[in-house]
Amino acid sequence: MTAEKFKQIKSELEQEYRSVAGFTLLFDHEGYLWEPKDWNEKVAVALARECGIADLSENHWKVVNFMREYYFTYGRAPLNSQLKKGTGLSIAEINALFPGGIKKDGRRIAGLPNPRACL
Amino acid sequence: METNDLIYLDNAATSFPKPPEVLASMHENYALYGVSPGRGSYDLAVYAAELVWQTRVKLALFFNAPEPSRVIFTANATDALNLAMQGLLQPGDHVVSTQLEHNSVLRPLHHLRERNSVEYDLVPFDQQGLINPDDIVRAFKPNTRLVVVSHASNVLGTVQPIKEIGCLCAEHGIPLLIDVAQSAGHIPVNMQDLQVSVIAFTGHKALLGPAGIGGLIIAPDLDLQTTRFGGTGVDSHDLRHTQIYPHRLEAGTLNMPGIFGLSAALDYLEQKAEMLQKQEMLMTKLLYDGLKEIKGVRMISPEPKGESVPVLTCTVKGKDASVIGEILDGDYQIAVRTGLHCAPLVHQVLKTAETGGVRFSPGPFNTQAQIKLAIEAMAEIAAMW
Numbered sequence: 492m493t494a495e496k497f498k499q500i501k502s503e504l505e506q507e508y509r510s511v512a513g514f515t516l517l518f519d520h521e522g523y524l525w526e527p528k529d530w531n532e533k534v535a536v537a538l539a540r541e542c543g544i545a546d547l548s549e550n551h552w553k554v555v556n557f558m559r560e561y562y563f564t565y566g567r568a569p570l571n572s573q574l575k576k577g578t579g580l581s582i583a584e585i586n587a588l589f590p591g592g593i594k595k596d597g598r599r600i601a602g603l604p605n606p607r608a609c610l
Numbered sequence: 611m612e613t614n615d616l617i618y619l620d621n622a623a624t625s626f627p628k629p630p631e632v633l634a635s636m637h638e639n640y641a642l643y644g645v646s647p648g649r650g651s652y653d654l655a656v657y658a659a660e661l662v663w664q665t666r667v668k669l670a671l672f673f674n675a676p677e678p679s680r681v682i683f684t685a686n687a688t689d690a691l692n693l694a695m696q697g698l699l700q701p702g703d704h705v706v707s708t709q710l711e712h713n714s715v716l717r718p719l720h721h722l723r724e725r726n727s728v729e730y731d732l733v734p735f736d737q738q739g740l741i742n743p744d745d746i747v748r749a750f751k752p753n754t755r756l757v758v759v760s761h762a763s764n765v766l767g768t769v770q771p772i773k774e775i776g777c778l779c780a781e782h783g784i785p786l787l788i789d790v791a792q793s794a795g796h797i798p799v800n801m802q803d804l805q806v807s808v809i810a811f812t813g814h815k816a817l818l819g820p821a822g823i824g825g826l827i828i829a830p831d832l833d834l835q836t837t838r839f840g841g842t843g844v845d846s847h848d849l850r851h852t853q854i855y856p857h858r859l860e861a862g863t864l865n866m867p868g869i870f871g872l873s874a875a876l877d878y879l880e881q882k883a884e885m886l887q888k889q890e891m892l893m894t895k896l897l898y899d900g901l902k903e904i905k906g907v908r909m910i911s912p913e914p915k916g917e918s919v920p921v922l923t924c925t926v927k928g929k930d931a932s933v934i935g936e937i938l939d940g941d942y943q944i945a946v947r948t949g950l951h952c953a954p955l956v957h958q959v960l961k962t963a964e965t966g967g968v969r970f971s972p973g974p975f976n977t978q979a980q981i982k983l984a985i986e987a988m989a990e991i992a993a994m995w
Contacts, residue, residue, distance in 0.1 A: 571940030574940065581937075593933075
């Protein structure tokens with residue numbers, strides 16, 4: 492195995508403990524929480540600040556809470572249509588809430604796992 | 611999940627919906643003849659083998675290939691490309707390919723290079739998304755044993771000058787392998803006229819067949835090494851894999867529903883290809899004309915004129931393409947493909963690797979009304995920032 496290949500595989504498997512809002516939590520190599528159950532609201536606020544969101548608004552919480560509720564009920568993140576229906580917001584409105592978009596920042600702040608898909 | 615109101619513009623990923631005739635024929639034939647072909651002396655197995663052979667003949671006619679026995683069934687184009695490259699290349703060989711390639715070519719080549727068995731060079735494309743055939747010749751080395759080129763770009767929709775490349779490869783005695791995943795069904799692919807040695811195709815895109823079936827078509831003067839071994843239904847007494855085509859490169863029971871579906875799709879195209887191709891290019895031109903006028907939308911694909919396939923990629927004000935795709939889907943029920951389209955080098959060259967692109971690929975069943983809605987949606991989205 493070449494050094495480049497080794498580095499790539501290592502990077503994909505890499506986990507990192509970080510202290511967030513006073514909690515020591517495990518994240519994957521792209522900054523997604525490893526274990527969604529480790530999430531709490533203080534963690535969400537701290538992760539939001541890392542994403543450039545100074546304060547989470549009512550709509551932010553609506554989206555984050557719906558994503559988590561859906562994830563723990565169905566075992567996966569909601570589809571675009573479900574997110575729209577569940578929050579009463581348009582996808583454009585939801586995306587405008589998160590600088591990196593729903594699947595990147597939205598999921599990170601909600602503490603959901605890495606979608607690991609070519610977006 | 612409701613799909614009735616969906617405007618599907620992701621036909622370059624897979625055509626959808628499939629013609630009802632294709633689905634019906636696939637179901638009917640599999641229900642009636644879905645036994646293991648050629649693996650027994652009972653009539654039904656013999657008849658199933660005959661249906662498989664007829665599909666090879668149809669494919670040979672479709673691609674103007676000389677020998678139906680050299681039509682090899684695979685799972686898809688990626689599988690076919692792997693089979694071709696691994697069957698043609700030996701340690702120490704050199705390959706010439708292009709920066710336009712999909713990962714279905716780039717990754718097998720990278721894998722072979724990682725194993726220190728093959729080296730390769732990738733020639734660039736110009737501002738019109740075209741390869742200069744002379745660049746390919748300039749990249750030749752004494753140990754060049756293969757040229758691999760995608761017939762049509764899955765990002766730009768441009769069609770490469772395969773005839774000129776084929777002529778030059780023939781002059782130099784180097785086999786040319788073309789990936790027709792994005793061209794077959796949209797434009798003619800004439801193996802003999804193009805002087806192509808090997809064609810890798812998939813059934814589920816513009817050929818309008820089901821997923822899971824594709825193939826390789828090999829010229830009579832070229833042999834591929836067997837790289838997969840197993841049951842073929844012939845020469846069973848011998849532990850060595852048979853070297854008779856097509857079994858030489860096929861192992862295990864064939865994908866009968868896929869073959870039945872592909873066969874029906876070829877029949878469908880024989881009757882309707884011209885009309886469908888006109889319709890999808892009309893929609894593509896309409897879409898291009900609309901998108902290019904939207905402030906903030908930057909077309910990556912050149913204008914579709916002359917020979918091209920219905921693929922248009924753009925960016926929107928430097929925004930992450932996945933965000934545009936989510937809004938199109940969630941708020942407008944328009945399905946497109948965003949990101950790098952498994953062709954990372956194209957996006958690197960065009961400096962769109964960070965945001966990715968938004969790719970629209972109309973199909974034969976899209977309507978003018980749908981295209982107008984897509985343009986309106988993009989205008990509204992581009993105005994958001």
